[in-house]
Amino acid sequence: MRGYLFIAAMWMRSTLTYRTSFVLLTLAQLVTSGLDFVVIAVMFAHTDTLGGFELGEVAFLYGTSGVALGLADLLVGSAQQVGRRIRDGSLDVLLVRPVPVFAQVAADRFALRRLGRLTQTGAALAWSLVLLDVDWTWDRVLLLPWMLLSGTAIFAGIYVLGAAFQFWAADAAEVQNAFTHGGNTLTQFPPHVFARDLVRGVTFVVPLAFVNWMPALHVLDRPDPLGLPAFADFASPVVAAAVCGVAALAWRAAVRGYRSTGS
Template identity: 50%
Template sequence: MAEVLDRTVRAYGLLAWTWVRAAAQYPVSMVLLSLSTAAVGALDLLAITLMFAHAPRIAGFSAMEVVFLYGTSSLSFAVADLAFGTTERLGRHIREGSLDSMLVRPVSPLIQVATEDFSPRRFGKLIPPVAVLVVVLPRLEVSWDAGRVAMVPLMVLCGIAIFSGLWVLTASAHFLLIESHGATKAVTYGGGFLTQYPMSMFARDFVRAVTFVVPLAFVNWQPTLYVLDRPDPLGLPDGLRFAAPVAAMAVCALAAVAWRTGLRHYRSTGS
């Protein structure tokens, strides 16, 4: 198992580095595109700032607390998008028949799709959330202890795993539903946007759905309730605040099964 994982990581790194080297041939363009990507990524933060210009709190949360949600969610989503965002192109490969050529290469088709057109400019998405967390963490009104300090990187890592699993899971839907691009974006990009805000803003049934069906609440909402020492608006057990690793493993396991099942039942276009 460790050997397979090592080969997979090496293959991913090699293919991604090939695309990076190609982009690096035009360094000025690469830097400008990275900065423009960072600027676009900061628009969500601007929207939050404008909301607080008209209200001191949102759903009972202060500006620093909501910005903390934004930072943790955006960082997790940006890393997952960087690693697996291009898997959404699988439907196009199936329609065009180009997936067939991927299947005969000595590298997993998932790795090939995930590293397709890997561009350094996408690293620009990491700049806003990292900068936000550096600024906001010292300003949170939190009694920091070892558990709360450890929870911050843990929630980011679990968020990366959850979003990565969702990318692969929604990509796997293309094996069955060729034209499912819009629906899959609602889960991935929609999930990234949703987790930037307090879940207490939304209807109770909706929050239950993103807790027990599509576990987006474990990206940062449940862990944040622990960090900020807030009660759960739904009255859910406190133990759920520590369930992010379980949710992440469940999503990744489901994504792996869905991907393998899709590949096993895939039928070539014949082109």
């Protein structure tokens, strides 16, 4: 953790040496993530409901999913660059330092510009809270930070799984985009929009449904299309812990594999 913090701090200073680039890239991040919202806005310019959900509700899904991805990306998104370090051999430099490799990889090229996505999606979330007509009982209030943290952990776990995968196939880094950014696009929309088998897949196989769908459906007082028992609405932290556990095991196995094959 200590190692992570000061390496991240170094990278922040490093990127801030090019102030103009930093500002531009942060803005670009903000706009890039905002494009997804433009899609939703244009859709709602043509319709009042999508899959039975109103704009405020979709914005709520968009915001919760986006903030979770933004936080996970900020914290451990750098790990997806491990493939490059494996290819050019510079992972070895990290392995001879007295700081856990994971901390170094996660803080590698720590990019503060990722605050762009966080800012944009955070604003969308705040706006949706204004728009929503929700009876804010205590369980619903608690569910909000509850789901943001769990969602962050689930996306973080997926980032780490993707990084571990790169030890095995360094060129196939793009696969994880399907799960991180793809998962983000998916969970911006209500589950009712998607085919039931797809929803089953992202509930039981790649548990993206627990990033925000399950808890958000409780907040929005909507039925869940799979009809899962009520505790599923609150199960996100358990799922997040499981994803992170699997990711940790995969990461350890990947590093161990690298150290025995040196590939």
